[in-house]
Amino acid sequence: MSQTQHLIEIQDLGKTYTSGKNLVTAIDRMDFCIDDGEFVTIMGQSGSGKSTLLSSMGALNRPTRGKVFVDSLDLYALTHEQRADFRSEYLGFIFQSFQLIPYLTVLENIKLPMAVTGRTKREQHHMAVEVIERVGLKTKSDRLPDQLSGGEQERVAIARAIVNKPPIILADEPTGNLDSETAKEIMGLLKSLNRDGHTIIMVTHNTEMEKFASRTIRVRDGNSHA
């Protein structure tokens, strides 16, 4: 186990995939740390390994080599179910292309992470209403995702990510499908969440988003440059 004080520590991370007969190196070697309360962008071109890095940090993708520590916890020393519990408690995911559940309403999508937390119906409703107001979608709580604009769907995705009040938010290209105006609004929302105390790690290839972050880690050819 790591002896450092950092919130997230990546040590000698490597990841290879088998694709047919070929061995694909998604991550060659990455080492860096992220502290509590930071807003970090991970920047790199398509295929640089940034999404693989994010999923490894999110306890979703076991690395071929190296370790991932979050709050001093060696993520890949945990069992499958322990990692699931960890994700539920510690992490909020914002996926590329929103990834809302199409047959659940806005409010139901936001409540989704709480379905396995054991919270009462009342608590769930209170917490969901709090975040839906935070993202400015109170009037659209009973709509289905396909009845919302891109920006609204992204807000729902953010609300879902923060409803359990996780300390860490992992965002994979959250503005990738939005126009520049809406993208700025979303980034403003993320920035305000950071000010509230959430540590935000955002993957992007858009250099315009850098200015919202406190730090940028550049990824190129499977290597990190912090």
Added chain:
Amino acid sequence: MKLYNISLGNIRRRKGKMLFLALGLIIGVSTIVTLLAITETMTADIEERLNQFGANIVMVPKTENLSLNYGGIDVGGVSYEVIEFDQENLARIHTIKNAKNLGVVAPKVLGQVNINEKRILLMGVIFDQELALKTWWQKKGTFPANLDEVLLGSSVASVLGLSPGDKISMGDAVFTVSGVLNPTGASEDNAVIAELGAAQTVLGKKGKITLVEISAFCRGCPISEMTLQIAEAFPNAKVTAMKQAVMSKMQSMEMFKSFSLGVSILVIGIGALLVMVTMMGSVNERTREIGIFRAIGFRQTHVMQIILLEALVLGLFGGVFGFVLGNLVAWGIIPVVIKDGVFVGINYQLGGLCLVMAAALSLLASLYPAFKAGRMDPSDALRAL
């Protein structure tokens, strides 16, 4: 938000897809219900028809002598005195434990008479009972309606050269031949058949009965027990169940039931397979969704619960609709496939069983898909995003 909200939400908003998933069960359950209804009606119909074909219990006076007659050929050449029953005691037959299973009770008196210098068998019967028992009798002329009318067997009419309308003398009385039976291949071909009272008078056997043929309703009735009960009521009687007739009746019905059971098992097996294959397809289609569930902290068991809850709801839905559809089809099809067939009515016990069976089958068929969904690697699932 609970896991069942996710299951119900999926079913509610993807009705078409869920209906397709339930289709296998609906078809399976409705087929079973229809088959069972048809079998039920057919069994009752067959039983009714088989019961029309004569007696299945025969009561004769007890004797130490063995019969030397087979298929109408008497090899003994010796006749012996038969001790008859008293007609007034016959009412005892309706006091047995299984009296409700008694159908036709047809007493007869037998003896020989001289007609035109020939020795002929005279059989006295109660025509109402006899005709209810011997439904296959066809005749020229009419069945006797009066005490002074007789029915002739085909061989008797041929030997004596008699036709309907002719007169014959038996004892001191003169009788009119009302009808002549078509050949039956049985003993009545060789008999003159008169009303019981008239025959008893001619034979000098007033109040006497030589044998009783009994037809019992055989649906679930214990023929062997009834035979013993009648023998108990008539200690001087030899009571025999016509095992051959009974066995063939039972065998026919059992064959029908086995056939229906076999077809039902096959159909439900195919239905379950269809559910499993369709559920597998559904799970594969939901790779992305399952990836999201796993990413936000759902355990494998949570994902399995979602899939199995959907399967349970679909199973219950399939059971109910399959039962309703099966009954509707049975109601429509029975009059077409069974002559004079009538739908026996809704069996609610069967409905309950169908519901449980469909739910259980749906759950079983979905176990593997649910397990596969739960075991889906989130990183593989998310790569699909």
